[in-house]
Amino acid sequence: MDSILVTGNGPLNGEIPIAGAKNACLTLMPATLLSEEPLTLTNAPRLSDIRTMTTLLQSLGAEVTGMQEGQVLAMSSHNIPHQRAEYDIVRKMRASILVLGPLLARFGYAEVSLPGGCAIGARPVDLHLKAMEALGAEMDLRDGYVHAKAPAGGLRGGVIEFPFVSVGATENALLAAVLAKGTTVIKNAAREPEIVDLAQCLQKMGAQIEGEGTSTITIQGVDRLGGATHRVVTDRIELGTYMLAPAFCGGEVTCLGGKIDLLAAFCEKLDAAGISVEETEKGLKVARKNGRISAVDVTTEPFPGFPTDLQAQMMALLCTAEGTSVLEEKIFENRFMHAPELMRMGAQIDVSGGTATVTGVEKLRGAPVMATDLRASVSLILAGLAAEGETRVSRVYHLDRGYEHVVRKLRNVGATIERIKGE
Numbered sequence: 002m003d004s005i006l007v008t009g010n011g012p013l014n015g016e017i018p019i020a021g022a023k024n025a026c027l028t029l030m031p032a033t034l035l036s037e038e039p040l041t042l043t044n045a046p047r048l049s050d051i052r053t054m055t056t057l058l059q060s061l062g063a064e065v066t067g068m069q070e071g072q073v074l075a076m077s078s079h080n081i082p083h084q085r086a087e088y089d090i091v092r093k094m095r096a097s098i099l100v101l102g103p104l105l106a107r108f109g110y111a112e113v114s115l116p117g118g119c120a121i122g123a124r125p126v127d128l129h130l131k132a133m134e135a136l137g138a139e140m141d142l143r144d145g146y147v148h149a150k151a152p153a154g155g156l157r158g159g160v161i162e163f164p165f166v167s168v169g170a171t172e173n174a175l176l177a178a179v180l181a182k183g184t185t186v187i188k189n190a191a192r193e194p195e196i197v198d199l200a201q202c203l204q205k206m207g208a209q210i211e212g213e214g215t216s217t218i219t220i221q222g223v224d225r226l227g228g229a230t231h232r233v234v235t236d237r238i239e240l241g242t243y244m245l246a247p248a249f250c251g252g253e254v255t256c257l258g259g260k261i262d263l264l265a266a267f268c269e270k271l272d273a274a275g276i277s278v279e280e281t282e283k284g285l286k287v288a289r290k291n292g293r294i295s296a297v298d299v300t301t302e303p304f305p306g307f308p309t310d311l312q313a314q315m316m317a318l319l320c321t322a323e324g325t326s327v328l329e330e331k332i333f334e335n336r337f338m339h340a341p342e343l344m345r346m347g348a349q350i351d352v353s354g355g356t357a358t359v360t361g362v363e364k365l366r367g368a369p370v371m372a373t374d375l376r377a378s379v380s381l382i383l384a385g386l387a388a389e390g391e392t393r394v395s396r397v398y399h400l401d402r403g404y405e406h407v408v409r410k411l412r413n414v415g416a417t418i419e420r421i422k423g424e
């Protein structure tokens with residue numbers, strides 16, 4: 002397994018390009034199953050998760066090309082001979098469950114392996130299944146698969162009211178409702194930019210959707226959907242991650258293509274911590290306002306609140322803030338696995354349930370650490386950028402799931418970082 006070696010050094014300066022959003026692309030790709038016409042995605046990130054989704058769609062009979070060449074994914078689901086998503090693919094990536102809605106909507110049947118949990122939590126899919134039932138489908142769970150069957154005349158519009166916000170369940174509901182007969186109302190819907198991006202792509206395919214980006218989305222089902230070409234929205238989590246590089250090390254970095262409205266709550270916290278963010282025509286220009294950053298409290302919430310996917314990165318930054326910060330993780334039950342690794346670097350963190358209290362220290366010290374999940378892995382790299390000495394982050398396959406060319410992007414702004422091929 003590869004590892005990444007990073008040595009703390011001085012300020013970082015320059016520009017970092019931000020890719021298309023992994024979490025938008027993973028919900029846009031299954032939309033191809035809804036139509037016989039081609040769906041083309043541009044600005045698609047080149048990540049292992051996207052390759053996994055490509056393999057899953059191909060296993061169903063979809064044609065997907067372009068991943069190797071560049072950032073264009075050309076897909077066609079003209080011929081889908083079966084609707085069974087196999088465990089050995091689904092277990093690699095939870096977002097595979099997002100083929101359930103479109104398969105059910107277009108073919109009236111789907112057999113999808115239940116995704117396992119993952120390091121950050123059990124992550125059940127009960128809300129996904131309840132959403133399909135609200136559209137008239139019958140769900141039968143057996144042998145580790147969900148066997149879903151639509152009524153004889155196809156899915157019927159209905160009211161889907163989520164007890165709490167779920168990004169994936171909102172996406173599955175949208176992907177199913179666009180072909181359901183009649184009107185569907187999704188209440189307590191997720192408001193993430195990735196939901197808006199999916200809705201806009203579906204609208205280009207002919208779907209009738211209103212209210213995307215708010216808590217109530219209304220869909221008028223249509224008989225069929227056409228093809229489209231859609232540009233994947235900028236990845237707000239990659240954006241937030243790289244905005245922290247100059248916050249850790251000093252200097253000034255512009256994250257190309259960044260917009261404040263993708264992560265306004267995160268920018269407010271950066272401002273309170275003493276980091277300036279300026280939106281320019283190129284993107285978001287970030288610099289420390291003066292010396293040491295200040296402690297801030299953070300609570301993760303569904304959009305437009307502070308994103309859980311930036312909690313680990315923010316915790317790493319606050320390890321050397323002046324004062325004590327309290328971080329509350331309200332979305333996942335086990336998303337502090339980066340804390341013990343940061344403590345190996347000298348951080349002072351007390352974890353109690355979903356609350357982590359970080360007492361700032363002057364500087365962290367480089368150490369061998371281990372990545373435990375996608376966002377934790379990059380928080381350890383960021384911490385190593387500003388630590389004394391060398392930090393070696395192992396198990397970086399987690400990183401490849403969500404960050405393209407990390408070493409190149411950070412080296413281009415002056416970081417001392419390299420990837421070591423695994424033994």
Ligand code: EPZ
Pocket residue numbers: 023024025027095096122123124125126127128129130166167168169170309310332333334375376403
């Ligand atoms: C999406 O996961 C993202 N993944 C996650 O990003 C992100 O952290 C999460 O949304 C929250 O923003 C993708 O988009 C591929 P949820 P998702 O359904 O849809 C519980 C990353 O690092 N829940 O909003 O799975 C669930 O366990 C990843 O890129 C149920 O109980 O998240 C969690 O506690 C990590 N039953 C909470 O809801 C369900 O049926 C929110 O989960 C569904 C979810």
